[in-house]
Amino acid sequence: MAANPMQQFKVKTIGPKIELGSFDISFTNSSLFMVLVVLSIVSFFIIATQNKSLIPNKLQLVAEMIYEFVAKMINETAGQDARPYFPFILSLFLFVLFSNMIGMIPYSFTITSHIVVTFALAIVIFFGVTVIGFLKHGIKYLELFVPKGVPKLLLPLIIVIEIISYLSRPISLSVRLFANMMAGHTMLKVFGGFVVSLGLVGGWLPLGFSVALTGLEILVAFLQAYVFAILTCIYLNDALHLHH
């Protein structure tokens, strides 16, 4: 079983090849897990809110805790004005969280370990936030690149740095998530391979590592979803309130 640890990230087409114009839109294992993620989120929340009661049952409590967790996060970082974007950020957080968590199941596929997925999400956030900023502040939104209280001499340099940092937001946002998920899963696979190759004699040490790493990766899975959502809130805050 000396499989390539990168093999797990391979995208395989399921069923017939579908093409839309010149684009290949075949259903793949990645698409399958996207559907699974969405279905599990939706079914969890539908079941949890099935019989709404004044005193919630366990599922309802968990659902409400997630709701309040995200609501609090948005309120604290982006304020009351970010209320209309609550559904989007909640969807984003849940999508990333469930993708990461379902990816922790052995032999499953981790959607967020693909840069194209995380980058697509990040670029949507980037353009969305930029559009919101311009709609709200007009051309004055460009003041975001001119921090207050900076000496005039340094201003050109600062503006360039600010623009670069603004433009690199989608890259840093997407690479952070993708790299974390890929690195974690690769490590797990490598140690899993060691367990098999060292066999009954020496396989116990890497097995212990695997167990510890699994725990760590579950933490990372949650943390990265949280970071992804909170950074989105921070970008949104920049767009809603110029000069924080």
Added chain:
Amino acid sequence: MRTIIFIYLYTSAAEAAEKAGMPQLDPSVWAPQIFWLIITFGFLYLVIWKVILPRLSDSIEQRNDHISDNLDEAKKVANEAEILNKSYEEIILKAKNEASKIILNNKKDINQKLFNIKKETEKIFDKKLKEVEKDINLMKKESITDVKKIALDLSDNIIFEMTGNKIDKKNIEDTIKEIIKNEQSRELN
């Protein structure tokens, strides 16, 4: 030209991906993933926005309403209790004031009465004292006349026994009067 560059980039990226062994960098898997991401995430967003969030916030708001209603009621009851407590305290204060007033008045009355009784008794005492003094004076006077008479009789008898003669009573009387006078003046001194 542009397409050539694109193809070149495409193939070089694919080659790099192949070399590094990262399937993520294989551009042929990008399009289907983006397409399905849009569909699934769009569906998720719609469901969360239109179905899940209203249901969740409904039950949360209902609970918050219920809690705030209960809190309001509790506040109302607490206010009422406070008002009752205040009126109760007022009543107690009033009663205390009245009681102290009554006590004060009674004290005054009693003191007045005691004073009156004292005065009356003093008056009676004075009266009695005067009467007694009068009696004593009368008795004194009477005793003096008695003493005079006794002295007169006694001296008359003594003289008669001794001499067998009767002396003029008037003479004896004058002597006795003088002696008494002398005695009285000595008493005064």
